[in-house]
Amino acid sequence: MTKPRIYTMSFASVYPHYVAKVEKKGRTKAEVDEVIRWLTGYTQEGLESQLERQTDFEAFIAEAPRPNPSRRSIKGVVCGVRVENIEEPLMQEIRYMDKLIDELAKGKSMEKIFRE
Template identity: 55%
Template sequence: MNKERIYKLLFSSVYPLYIKKVESKGRTVEELDTVIFWLTGYNAKSMQKQIDKKADFETFFNEAPKINPNASKITGVICGYRVEEIEDPIIQKMRYLDKLVDELAKGRKMEKILRE
């Protein structure tokens, strides 16, 4: 993985792609936001600030209020990598988010996605 390139991806440019992905599978933006808020501790207002300032993923995760302690329960393969084995903490959090969005798009129940 090219760490510098991945770190500099803008959350504001990927978020609309997440929306498109989940909506095309019959899920809602509200459900997507719930998943993002669960993982990062952001709320609607604080996440919008990150979008408005065009924060890259490194900044987005470094400034996250609190990464959910149950995030380590997110396991599986995303983009060819086993998320629980990714050593770089920022890339691991990005892949956690990708995995959660995938699960949402695949119709998994919210209780399961949020590791309740």
């Protein structure tokens, strides 16, 4: 079975789309970075290093220093699929990120996004 294409795409190629999506709604690149850091445990320097290295999604998720345990409380639908029901762990992690970016673009407060 072949891997889904997203696994081999560089995270850096998708990242600008995340930023553009939230900036259209009045949010910022700094907030995108904050959401990604919260989810993965990367420092800002670590995140920037991954972007510079053109790391693919599979490695970006695998190398995440401290995936946030609260990510398991992320619920909802992304691309027509409930993130909490995704069985493949890597795809679920990618969809968690997509869901948080969607919530940021929809204007949710950081406290709600971070499930505080």
